Amino acid sequence: MKQLLERLTTGEILVADGAMGTLLFHKGLKPGDCPESVNLARPEIMEEIAGSYLAAGADIVQTNTFGGSSLKLAAYALGEAAEEINRNAVTAVRKVVGERAYVSGSCGPTGKILKPYGDADPEELYDSFHKQIQALVSAGADCVCVETMVDVKEATLAVRAAKEVSSGTPVMATMTFDATARGFYTIMGVDIKQAASGLEEAGADVVGSNCGNGIENMIKIAREFRECTGLPLIIQSNAGMPETKDGATVYRETPEFMADRAAELIDTGVSIIGGCCGTTPKHTAAMRKMVDTLTKR
């Protein structure tokens, strides 16, 4: 398989997969269960999900390890199982996608707040990320995706840990911004300029944003990122904000709508487009179709 970064530098557009949690609940995960515990108990569920995104045309398929840092797993008394959870997650995706897609090791926030605002030491977070990423990479992940970060310090600790584990493994790093009257900021007050420069300095190979409140905001976010860095960009948007309709949860943005706006993201200079909460393999398929039409493969 051709190297991920090489493909991006030659101007190729890649499609990443969509939501994980939403599909896990469809497949029987109970509220209160640790989403990553599925990797231990029911790896076949991970294989099904990876298979559905591969079939939808994803070039990059993520592991179910968003909460797979030992600090986060400790909330479920699964801290000790971190290595096995992360290893199993990679194995499950690889089994299904083979060399037809990249296996991306997802790495989300620890849930701790760093000193002086909270009580966590940077070393504690770094060690937790290092342990997780070591397991992901040694199990064969093609890249690491540090995502949904709101504190740039925490994000850079994860990026540095990934580069320490394996300097040759591409690291993507994305943060989650709120739209405010004064521009885009994370809840910790990080703006796009600080995110871009912090992540780049820490050694990220691809930077951008995920989650958030809809793909239209992501177009503006991508534009700002483009002004701040020369690195390839990744955008994985929610299908809008979740809304309740007649007691059920709905995400307003349809596959067609998101694919249409994703074309605008590509115009802005984004290299990897994908989905986050509320997106499904249908969204991935629509984006695939759009990218294929655009590049006339």
Add this chain to the structure above:
Amino acid sequence: MDILTRISDTLIGGDDENVARLTRQAIDQGIPAKDILDRGLIGGMNTVGERFKVHEIFLPEVLLSARAMHAGLDEIKPLLIRDGVPSRGKVIIGSVQGDLHDIGKNLVGIMLKGAAFEVIDLGNDVAPESFVETATRENAVIIGMSALLTTTMPMMGSVVNLVREQGLGDRLKIIIGGAPVSEEYARQIGADAYGFDAANAVDRVKSLVGVN
């Protein structure tokens, strides 16, 4: 500058040591603890809440100010008890059963303490019975629930039903919040209020208990 304004400004700046020092100084000057609380500490925290609401400041600044408020509060607490200053009431907060998200809920807790409520934080993954039992035992006036997952939201309705079944609804009010939650959802399940963010949640709690 008057010392209460200094306490308030220092709290807004997030300087806990100096808030404690100035609070002691105010006590030594004979200023009633109630005034130090209302005009110094809560006054400062209100400004912090306003600035957070309009994104002038963010979570780190709020956390530092909250710490500073606690430093001041520790100094005057014995005096408040001695003077018999009534608390604004106890609020039980938590993320609902199945939900482990807590940043939003923690923030609401900090801001409520900043508004002089007594906050009992039950943490994450809180069972409906636990909310109601604690509220009854502690004689609380408010239950505040947070859910970040659409799959855990229905737990809020379970708590509302429990409160109703036990006939506690007259004095125990329920407020809910979290990304997937809305005013409409609060109405649907019969909650008393919805807070769209931490600052708004505090405003709604205040109006539920009838204070400014």
